[in-house]
């Protein structure tokens with residue numbers, strides 16, 4: 001019966017892989033450079049890919065809409081990092097290396113470095129723009145009114161704040177809460193990238209256009225980026241851009257769209273957890 005068990009396992013893996021690809025926006029049974037990048041080109045991987053296709057055909061697993069893969073999907077697939085190696089750095093090491101940082105001019109006005117907060121093994125991570133007044137005083141991200149709203153958003157998808165990890169693009173408060181300048185982002189963002197490397201979150205929610213553009217290296221509007229998953233190069237984390245809670249406090253009508261984004265995050269989280 002070993003063959004039967006193996007077949008069932010393969011079917012489960014195939015279905016799970018298809019659900020994952022579909023959630024990424026891939027609406028066809030894939031082959032070509034993107035899928036080869038996903039599965040690799042070793043002999044075993046080629047065989048596994050062929051067998052998965054056979055099982056999918058046999059089980060009549062249908063991926064709903066038929067269409068051409070988008071360039072974004074192909075890029076996503078090629079950039080997925082599914083190697084599964086252990087993180088090369090820990091949060092403690094990164095904090096130690098950051099030290100009493102004066103790598104940019106934001107150091108002169110801060111009270112505290114706001115390094116990040118939460119579960120070091122989080123599957124879900126939130127990235128904001130930078131600390132505000134309350135965060136600067138307490139040294140913890142998202143503790144003011146916007147932070148309280150973020151906590152409610154997290155709880156609305158059936159998670160607790162302590163389940164996730166929260167950080168910002170810059171770790172020191174910009175004066176008058178202005179947008180961080182390019183030289184400040186350039187100095188600080190490597191530490192955020194190291195935190196992502198240490199945590200290896202499968203999903204990252206970027207809060208607002210500044211966080212989204214700086215993390216994804218894009219220049220577009222938040223409106224054009226939100227509502228769908230992107231992939232973070234190298235790490236392979238799925239990135240869902242949505243509105244910053246501070247913006248939601250100013251424009252509560254945007255809460256509905258934020259909720260739509262967060263439902264996608266919750267569904268993806270549940271899909272990924274089922275596949276583990």
Ligand code: SF4
Pocket residue numbers: 098101102103104105106107113170171172184187188
């Ligand atoms: S914002 Fe980042 S790079 Fe600039 S001083 Fe603070 S910790 Fe250092």
